[in-house]
Amino acid sequence: MPRRSSEDSSKRNGSARMRDVAVRAGVSTMTVSRVLNEPGKVSEEMRERVLKAVREIGYLPNHLAGSLSSNRSTTIGLIVPSIDNSIYTQTVKGLSEVLKRSGFQLMIAESGYDPNEEEELITVFLSHRVGGLVLHSTEHTPQAIEKIRKSGIPVVENGNIPKEPLDMVVSYSNRDASYAMTMHLGRLGYRKIAFASLYSVHNDRSQDRLKGYLAALKQLGHEPDPRMVLETGRGLAAGAEVVARVMQSVPEVDALFCAGEVLAAGALFECQRRNWSVPGRIALASFDDVDLLRHVSPSITTLRLPRYDIGERTARILLSRIIDGADHLRGSVVDLKFEVIQREST
Amino acid sequence: MPRRSSEDSSKRNGSARMRDVAVRAGVSTMTVSRVLNEPGKVSEEMRERVLKAVREIGYLPNHLAGSLSSNRSTTIGLIVPSIDNSIYTQTVKGLSEVLKRSGFQLMIAESGYDPNEEEELITVFLSHRVGGLVLHSTEHTPQAIEKIRKSGIPVVENGNIPKEPLDMVVSYSNRDASYAMTMHLGRLGYRKIAFASLYSVHNDRSQDRLKGYLAALKQLGHEPDPRMVLETGRGLAAGAEVVARVMQSVPEVDALFCAGEVLAAGALFECQRRNWSVPGRIALASFDDVDLLRHVSPSITTLRLPRYDIGERTARILLSRIIDGADHLRGSVVDLKFEVIQREST
DNA sequence: CCTGATTTTGATATCGGTAACAACAGAATT
DNA sequence: AATTCTGTTGTTACCGATATCAAAATCAGG
Incomplete structure (x- = not known):
């Protein structure tokens, strides 16, 4: 037995479905989907008709459904040792600003400087099907490494330049x-x-x-x-x-x-x-x-130290891998420059 | 034409499906689902058989699919004016720690002190179907308020005690x-x-x-x-x-x-x-x-000021609403206490 | 040993989208 | 004018899980 009549096109949950927009605009859901994701592939007329319906209904796409179906994700997982460390916040800001511009979201969690906790969080993020991972620590449990490898998603390590990178690295030495x-x-x-x-x-x-x-x-x-x-x-x-x-x-x-x-x-x-x-x-x-x-x-x-830059570059390199499929970047190590600032205390 | 043979139960994408676990354990996917989510409803024997298969395959549940199907979400959206403000980090920590214990994740974004940007982010979070929202600002655009109301998800405002709360408030005055x-x-x-x-x-x-x-x-x-x-x-x-x-x-x-x-x-x-x-x-x-x-x-x-407590209480009250459906908490205002600390400078 | 209540397990439809391919129309080519 | 190409739109089968209800198995009571 169905959970809900599939003909029921009215609002129930508060949010309308793409189906509702399609009906209102007198087109198929694929056309609605295209207008929203690949506007270039749709004629001017359809585009306007659909956008009008979207506006009138107040339609909000369901990212969960989209990601599930397309097997793509616009979520990046970030694990820092501790959120309240003022040092990381600049990096988070750099990450966040670049990701936001491309419509990506940040999921943040803290590992409390514990590799086992980190592994746990990696598992959670993977099951949320994040499109990429950013790890501040460069020390991981073997299981964590195994899981990441198996998942195939791009990863950037941030806190240091490890001898054996997991995948990509953006840091200073x-x-x-x-x-x-x-x-x-x-x-x-x-x-x-x-x-x-x-x-x-x-x-x-x-x-x-x-x-x-x-x-x-x-x-x-x-x-x-x-x-x-x-x-x-x-x-x-x-x-x-x-x-x-x-x-x-x-x-x-x-x-x-x-x-x-x-x-x-x-x-x-x-x-x-x-x-x-x-x-x-x-x-x-x-x-x-x-x-x-x-x-x-x-x-x-x-x-x-280039804290903000680290975040920015991390986001960029991750997006290249995810959006452009830039596989040649796999294993890149970006060693950013630092500077000694001489002041009164020496 | 199918996108992939539905009989193909081998790993392709790196991750196995619940179907694969079910086949391996010789049960239906519903039984697997129950073992993972409501173990009490499954017999001892089945439980072990399924868990064994889960371990052997290295199965990782797909949260996107689960949330879509169940119409439940374990993600909370948080919008702060600026991530690098040391003041918020304590609150974020409190939030994060409590949520993590219940298996919830935090999606964080920054509004840059701009209500329009905040509205944009709220839209994104809603389309990610977050289970709840935490807003530091108490100033919102009318459209943002409308969208939140329409979505029906619980919201906590954090930065102040507004005259007209959106929903719940946890703050000090x-x-x-x-x-x-x-x-x-x-x-x-x-x-x-x-x-x-x-x-x-x-x-x-x-x-x-x-x-x-x-x-x-x-x-x-x-x-x-x-x-x-x-x-x-x-x-x-x-x-x-x-x-x-x-x-x-x-x-x-x-x-x-x-x-x-x-x-x-x-x-x-x-x-x-x-x-x-x-x-x-x-x-x-x-x-x-x-x-x-x-x-x-x-x-x-x-x-x-009770920065950490604000985060903790916010998480708790949000979880009550989401998990226990504690509707009587709607509109709660929690006014936390502060203290004057007399030191040498006065 | 049989019947009704209870507990376990499974079949099916569905969540809300997208991929892949088919269908069709008008433009371009021969 | 017939054929091929190009561009738009629709049809159908999924993505990977869960809700719902039905079927099967187990348990109780007479």
């Missing part, structure tokens, strides 16, 4: 950026450069930043000192704690490179509280250029 | 919060209290904050002074500009209430640069309690 800043400090004449980052377990960005720091020390001919490599949690308080810790354990430290803008700001505020002159007593450098670092005094030397 | 802080300053003995906010055109939050300020001044018996009511743009620089402007035009000002945490921080940094003692020369108060305000020195007096 955390290692190179960290190296560049450390070298910058070395060239400015600092002899005892400490390094602070977030805990590096399950965080390849932190790991790479540490590698860059160590490589630069070697290049500079400085001896690495375990007491000057610190790891800590998130938040301004962590930055405060870190600077206090290193000043305590290595009084002769003359510079602190914080691989994270929140840590750097926290460190600066602590220095202000303790009356440690910056950069007189200790120089401070940061990662990522946020408004805050430019406006505190002293303003903080930092790295300008 | 910007007017009351602003009133409370102004009264607090008055009780502390400040006589010349200035007020700074973002431009209030198309921003009813700013408008309400101004109303609260003016109401408090009246209550305190202070004469309102147009020179002490400032509007400006976003960013730390705007905060700096605002404090400089008011000190210039009204030298006897003794407190500045910034209705926005970025403005307040910008104002503080400018005071530090100019060596205006805070609160000695001028007191500063802020709106919204972010980590930064607690860690600068002097730490800044501010309002603690």
Whole structure:
């Protein structure tokens, strides 16, 4: 038995169907579909007749039905470690703006820095049949990798440049950026450069930043000192704690490179509280250029990373793959440029 | 001619269909569907047989098809003015965490503070057949309101408590919060209290904050002074500009209430640069309690708003409507509490 | 052991669209 | 004038699931 008489063309659910538009315009549903999706293939007259009916009825196409039937999707899944990290928001904005222009939507979820949670979310997104995936993390469970491969949809990794990309990558090199800043400090004449980052377990960005720091020390001919490599949690308080810790354990430290803008700001505020002159007593450098670092005094030397661009390029490359079927882009790695911004704190 | 032989049960697209699982388990698709959605209605034996087949095939349900057929959706649409506003991220997090637990997904888009853009996005979300909508703005075009009404889906407004709610509201009162802080300053003995906010055109939050300020001044018996009511743009620089402007035009000002945490921080940094003692020369108060305000020195007096709670409650109330069909919640207004946090800056 | 109530399972139509091909008309070619 | 081409519109069979109702199997009670 039918669930509803198929002749019933009146509104029931609030929304009208394409069928209703077709009847009103005196054409077939295919013509309506064409007017809405490939207007060029329909005669002027039909187009107007159909659009008039669409307007009069207040017809809203059903994307679910369209995607199901055409096996195409205008939804992109994005997984970030944490939504409230100010750093990602610029990237999300870049993504969102470009996607919106092409009529694509963003589904966002947070993995809480946990690969298993990420896998779960990937599964959900795949079952929503997203047209593409954007992952901030570059660390995935084997099952997650398997599922993505099997699905065949294009993926962009964003947070770092992994040794073994899943598919496409749009990022900057955390290692190179960290190296560049450390070298910058070395060239400015600092002899005892400490390094602070977030805990590096399950965080390849932190790991790479540490590698860059160590490589630069070697290049500079400085001896690495375990007491000057610190790891800590998130938040301004962590930055405060870190600077206090290193000043305590290595009084002769003359510079602190914080691989994270929140840590750097926290460190600066602590220095202000303790009356440690910056950069007189200790120089401070940061990662990522946020408004805050430019406006505190002293303003903080930092790295300008292409956060917004990453989102923008990610969207573009994904759309090329989805819309134009640009298969030659499979496996592309886009390594975006960064910049050292010298300010008062060094 | 068929698009694909309907007998072909092998994998083609990467993903298997429910049909394939059914064949493998030797049951009908309805039984598979039941095992996945209403396990209680299926016998122990069937359940195991089907789940085994699901595992072996690596079957992933197709949500598009499921939603289309059942006319239910597990997607919630969220429209924020701007994704990179640190204030919303807490709310988004609260929303996201609760929704995820119930297997719902979030579709996010930004309206850029423009009601027409918001209307456009609402249309897109409706055509994606979202199960509910969350709007940060409380200002909508008549067409947007009409479309939402017609669709019949539940909606929550989040950014303020509007006079004429669309449906449900979960927020705090910007007017009351602003009133409370102004009264607090008055009780502390400040006589010349200035007020700074973002431009209030198309921003009813700013408008309400101004109303609260003016109401408090009246209550305190202070004469309102147009020179002490400032509007400006976003960013730390705007905060700096605002404090400089008011000190210039009204030298006897003794407190500045910034209705926005970025403005307040910008104002503080400018005071530090100019060596205006805070609160000695001028007191500063802020709106919204972010980590930064607690860690600068002097730490800044501010309002603690229930950002995360708003997201959480919004998700809950929406889920009640969608899952439990709790129609009695239609039109609910949840007015969450805020708090004045007294710190060193006043 | 049979009958009616209850629980499981399946057949079928449908959700609202689109792909693929057929049908037809007027334009272009020979 | 017959034939081929091109451009428009319609017909039909699906996309991959679920609602509904019917059929089959199991259970209870007499």
